[in-house]
Amino acid sequence: MKIKFQKDTLHISEVKELGAASSGSFRDEVRAILPTDLKTIEIDLSQTVFLDSCGLGALVMLYKTACAKNGGIKMRLLNPTPAVQQIFELTRMHLIFEIVRA
Amino acid sequence: MTLTPQVLARGTTFQSSLPCDLKEVRRATTTAAGFLADEGLSKEELTACELALVEACNNAIQYASDEGQMKPVEIAVTCDPAKVELRVSDHTPGFRLPDRMSLPEPDSERGRGLFLIHSLMDQVNYFRSDGKNTLVLHLIRTSQTNRSCRTNRQLDLTQANSRLVESEQTMRNMAKELCFRSESLAAIFRCSAELGHANSMENFSEGLLHDLLDIIFADWFVLRVVRQNGVRLAVLAISEPVMELEPLLISPAPDSIHSVEFKAAISGKDVYFGRDGPMTADDPLSAVIGMDSHGLVLPLFMGEALTGTLTIGKANSLQAPFTATQLQVVRIFADYLAIQIVNAKFQEERITQRLVFHEMEIAKNIQRALLPKSLPALRNFKLAGFCESAREVGGDFYDVLSLSADTLLLIVADVMGKGVPAAMFAAVFAATVRGLVLASPDWARQPSLLLSRVNRQMAGELSDVDMFITAQLVFVDVAKRELVAASAGHCPMLVGTVHKTEVLTVSPEGIPLGILSDATFTDEIIALEKDCRVLLYTDGLTEARDAQGQFFGQERLASLFKQSLASNQTAEELKKHLTRESRRFKSDTMLHDDQAFLILAEESGDVES
Numbered sequence: 217m218k219i220k221f222q223k224d225t226l227h228i229s230e231v232k233e234l235g236a237a238s239s240g241s242f243r244d245e246v247r248a249i250l251p252t253d254l255k256t257i258e259i260d261l262s263q264t265v266f267l268d269s270c271g272l273g274a275l276v277m278l279y280k281t282a283c284a285k286n287g288g289i290k291m292r293l294l295n296p297t298p299a300v301q302q303i304f305e306l307t308r309m310h311l312i313f314e315i316v317r318a
Numbered sequence: 319m320t321l322t323p324q325v326l327a328r329g330t331t332f333q334s335s336l337p338c339d340l341k342e343v344r345r346a347t348t349t350a351a352g353f354l355a356d357e358g359l360s361k362e363e364l365t366a367c368e369l370a371l372v373e374a375c376n377n378a379i380q381y382a383s384d385e386g387q388m389k390p391v392e393i394a395v396t397c398d399p400a401k402v403e404l405r406v407s408d409h410t411p412g413f414r415l416p417d418r419m420s421l422p423e424p425d426s427e428r429g430r431g432l433f434l435i436h437s438l439m440d441q442v443n444y445f446r447s448d449g450k451n452t453l454v455l456h457l458i459r460t461s462q463t464n465r466s467c468r469t470n471r472q473l474d475l476t477q478a479n480s481r482l483v484e485s486e487q488t489m490r491n492m493a494k495e496l497c498f499r500s501e502s503l504a505a506i507f508r509c510s511a512e513l514g515h516a517n518s519m520e521n522f523s524e525g526l527l528h529d530l531l532d533i534i535f536a537d538w539f540v541l542r543v544v545r546q547n548g549v550r551l552a553v554l555a556i557s558e559p560v561m562e563l564e565p566l567l568i569s570p571a572p573d574s575i576h577s578v579e580f581k582a583a584i585s586g587k588d589v590y591f592g593r594d595g596p597m598t599a600d601d602p603l604s605a606v607i608g609m610d611s612h613g614l615v616l617p618l619f620m621g622e623a624l625t626g627t628l629t630i631g632k633a634n635s636l637q638a639p640f641t642a643t644q645l646q647v648v649r650i651f652a653d654y655l656a657i658q659i660v661n662a663k664f665q666e667e668r669i670t671q672r673l674v675f676h677e678m679e680i681a682k683n684i685q686r687a688l689l690p691k692s693l694p695a696l697r698n699f700k701l702a703g704f705c706e707s708a709r710e711v712g713g714d715f716y717d718v719l720s721l722s723a724d725t726l727l728l729i730v731a732d733v734m735g736k737g738v739p740a741a742m743f744a745a746v747f748a749a750t751v752r753g754l755v756l757a758s759p760d761w762a763r764q765p766s767l768l769l770s771r772v773n774r775q776m777a778g779e780l781s782d783v784d785m786f787i788t789a790q791l792v793f794v795d796v797a798k799r800e801l802v803a804a805s806a807g808h809c810p811m812l813v814g815t816v817h818k819t820e821v822l823t824v825s826p827e828g829i830p831l832g833i834l835s836d837a838t839f840t841d842e843i844i845a846l847e848k849d850c851r852v853l854l855y856t857d858g859l860t861e862a863r864d865a866q867g868q869f870f871g872q873e874r875l876a877s878l879f880k881q882s883l884a885s886n887q888t889a890e891e892l893k894k895h896l897t898r899e900s901r902r903f904k905s906d907t908m909l910h911d912d913q914a915f916l917i918l919a920e921e922s923g924d925v926e927s
Contacts, residue, residue: 236376237344269429279425280427303369303434
């Protein structure tokens with residue numbers, strides 16, 4: 217997993233899997249480094265080949281944390297793979313998350 | 319992680335088991351997905367199967383019981399051209415599979431796993447059992463042609479379609495359940511009606527259990543019942559009469575026994591067994607039903623008491639485990655059988671009891687017939703006799719044979735043993751003595767000869783059954799005023815007179831009858847003094863014990879006898895005195911041995927009291 221700042225945007229990429237075993241550490245790692253003056257979180261899911269309900273739970277938790285930060289932080293999910301997109305749609309989370317395709 | 323891919327008749331199966339750790343899930347499911355990819359599943363189908371497997375494994379691990387965390391999670395994937403079956407076992411307390419899946423609130427971080435499984439799969443079943451549950455998922459494979467052009471709209475269509483399939487399945491299940499519930503009731507009613515005519519509990523339970531097999535799609539059963547007061551579990555009925563099973567010893571419990579039936583009987587809990595269940599190769603059952611079988615053992619209880627075990631199963635490990643409803647039906651049958659087994663036992667016992675009672679009545683009649691109805695009197699000589707049995711019938715008795723106006727023969731005997739056999743031998747002995755004396759009355763004058771003749775006649779029969787008889791024969795001649803006594807290992811007799819204080823203990827030599835066929839006996843002649851008292855008895859009188867275990871004893875008897883002499887008691891009074899004292903001594907203890915005694919007393923009437 218790669219994490220970098222660009223101005224007021226936190227960019228997370230190279231997330232291979234978001235499953236029961238990995239989502240806990242993903243969530244904690246990202247939450248720990250959320251700077252207060254952040255405007256946007258971008259999570260690049262183009263390399264994420266696997267997402268399960270636990271990974272989904274971690275994204276929801278992150279989304280809630282972001283919304284709760286003073287004034288709210290935008291969270292964008294970038295280029296999810298078809299498998300991951302299918303799960304978003306099955307669980308109707310595509311209506312909640314902002315999903316961006318480049 | 320162990321991988322055991324194997325080729326089976328119906329489709330191809332992949333099996334794997336993983337430790338109860340979330341980190342192990344992906345490795346196992348990736349391998350399973352690899353197997354499915356080789357089977358030619360489409361990408362979408364692969365993704366769906368893999369995710370469903372992951373969700374199922376995650377749940378199995380996250381909700382595992384403390385004990386379950388030590389056990390592996392098992393995955394079995396079976397694939398044929400039409401469908402894919404995924405099985406995931408868990409050691410969780412189990413959950414109720416909701417009829418309809420709904421999504422949690424959008425901001426909830428949990429609760430999407432089961433929803434995903436439902437959405438991805440065409441059919442979801444969850445089989446709960448004792449400690450181990452199995453989630454069985456089915457995915458209907460789409461044909462190769464329309465695979466490539468699947469779009470989101472089609473996905474929705476597939477979803478709607480799968481829901482339709484699902485509802486159809488639910489309705490089918492409901493219809494099936496209704497069907498076999500009424501079938502099971504019908505089976506019970508039919509068998510109840512047959513119970514009246516069935517010649518045995520075996521036939522009845524066999525018929526009932528064959529019906530059960532048809533109802534729940536099982537292949538075999540073994541019904542065992544508790545026998546010999548809880549010592550053994552004996553087979554009462556078995557689906558294949560050619561199968562042979564030894565009775566299981568349950569009490570005292572053997573040190574090491576690998577038997578699922580034993581386990582269920584002892585624990586009082588259902589025991590499930592199967593491919594990986596607790597049945598081992600040295601379980602006697604495995605030899606009969608095969609290691610591939612799976613099913614369960616139900617202990618049968620009537621109240622608190624174990625009445626037996628019912629084992630029921632399927633022959634092939636590929637067959638689905640019993641559903642919760644099927645298990646319920648098995649339980650209904652088991653409860654019903656337990657009641658019938660107990661009823662049959664009661665009925666059997668009632669019949670046996672009636673038989674025993676009848677037998678006892680016969681023996682009691684024989685014994686009553688043995689005792690003389692009235693005792694003869696010779697001039698001033700009076701007789702009194704007493705006989706009581708520890709059980710309803712016994713081997714002690716007395717007899718008096720009147721020979722002439724001046725002579726008679728007194729007989730007291732004790733057959734070793736109690737109950738019916740002892741009473742029978744007492745009867746044979748009495749008849750033999752009577753027969754011999756009737757044939758030649760003179761033999762009565764020499765009781766020792768009479769004893770040796772009786773002994774010769776009965777020794778064979780007595781030693782065949784390891785029984786023997788002690789007896790005392792006393793020839794009384796009131797004209798000559800003498801007694802001739804002979805004894806076959808019998809306790810001594812007491813002789814005294816109201817005019818003296820000392821008591822004579824007469825104990826002629828001789829061994830009991832039935833030990834040696836050529837045994838000899840001796841006669842002892844005792845003069846009959848004026849106003850004499852003679853007491854013949856069996857050792858049941860002297861060997862009676864009180865509550866503290868003290869014997870009544872020869873000395874106590876002798877002193878009672880002396881008291882009686884001193885107070886010039888008649889034969890009848892002495893009898894009452896002895897009976898009273900003996901009863902008082904034993905007070906509240908059970909009568910352990912038979913008792914008999916016979917008193918001869920000269921009651922001249924010219925003695926001042």
